[in-house]
Amino acid sequence: KILIIGANGQLGLVLTKALQCKFGLERVVASDLEKREQYQGKFEVIDATDINRIQEVVINHKITQIYHLAAILSAKGEENPLGTWDINMKTLFNVLEVSRMHKLDKVFFPSSIAVFGEGAPLDHTPNDAYLNPATVYGMSKASGENWANYYYLKYGLDVRSIRYPGVIGYQSQPNGGTTDYAVDIYHKAILEEEFICFLEENTTLPMIFMDDVVRATIELMEAPKEVITMRTSYNIAGISFSPNQIAQEIRKIYPNFRIVYKPDFRQEIASKWPRSIDDTVAKNDWGWEPKFDLKDITAIMVQELKKKYKRDSENKT
Numbered sequence: 001k002i003l004i005i006g007a008n009g010q011l012g013l014v015l016t017k018a019l020q021c022k023f024g025l026e027r028v029v030a031s032d033l034e035k036r037e038q039y040q041g042k043f044e045v046i047d048a049t050d051i052n053r054i055q056e057v058v059i060n061h062k063i064t065q066i067y068h069l070a071a072i073l074s075a076k077g078e079e080n081p082l083g084t085w086d087i088n089m090k091t092l093f094n095v096l097e098v099s100r101m102h103k104l105d106k107v108f109f110p111s112s113i114a115v116f117g118e119g120a121p122l123d124h125t126p127n128d129a130y131l132n133p134a135t136v137y138g139m140s141k142a143s144g145e146n147w148a149n150y151y152y153l154k155y156g157l158d159v160r161s162i163r164y165p166g167v168i169g170y171q172s173q174p175n176g177g178t179t180d181y182a183v184d185i186y187h188k189a190i191l192e193e194e195f196i197c198f199l200e201e202n203t204t205l206p207m208i209f210m211d212d213v214v215r216a217t218i219e220l221m222e223a224p225k226e227v228i229t230m231r232t233s234y235n236i237a238g239i240s241f242s243p244n245q246i247a248q249e250i251r252k253i254y255p256n257f258r259i260v261y262k263p264d265f266r267q268e269i270a271s272k273w274p275r276s277i278d279d280t281v282a283k284n285d286w287g288w289e290p291k292f293d294l295k296d297i298t299a300i301m302v303q304e305l306k307k308k309y310k311r312d313s314e315n316k317t
């Protein structure tokens, strides 16, 4: 039985559905701070800062795996540094402790390219690069990776982790991230509205399509234990691009699409992140291979968001 913490989030929403499809509604328990209406499947309200509540759900549902997808992301995290550290670390400690005490089979801990700072190469950043993250979110993920490794070494807990690039999907909205522009831009294109971009036009960042993220996560979690050589976290790469490149791709479908660049504090965060990622270790250990490039992502985002906005307008009439 799988428990997803943070099931209402950008990744949580999509990963929950994928796990339900793969393992059946009976074997997946979604959780977040509040229940979404018309939710299909098992759901429990969990505030992951409350270890007793996590323990209660693990016992009641006989949980054997936890996906810990709750965290405050890079941009939002900078508004309240100590508060972000508290929440991101406390929730992780609670998940690791409950998993250790109840001898769970596996734990998934999402990390991020935000763990890299100015000490890492900007291009083809390797898995073992020096980590000096410049955001509290990045610090909490780099520290979380070391805690994941510690629980594996000291208690044999099978914690697995991936450093996600910026995630782009049509099924959910990101919240508080520095890469969120790459989702919002498609919504504005469909609505034929001008897009104000909070990053400079040539800020190239590693990105990845949601379907690649879901597949990578499940592939890693389903891989035999023996192939896992990285107990901090795995780099994976999707496709790197800049706001200018994504705008050009959109203009092939929406020739009149307008973008205005108004960089804000998030430019400072993005400028310290890699331009591209080396994911050789993930490829060698568990056969990782991305499937979607910028052309594919743009075609699918436009197609799916057009359907979504058409459904929304029909529901209104």
Ligand code: VAH
Binding pocket: 073, 074, 075, 112, 113, 114, 137, 164, 165, 166, 167, 174, 176, 177, 178, 179, 180
């Ligand atoms: C963020 N989307 O922007 C997240 C992610 C690599 C970026 O960690 O904070």
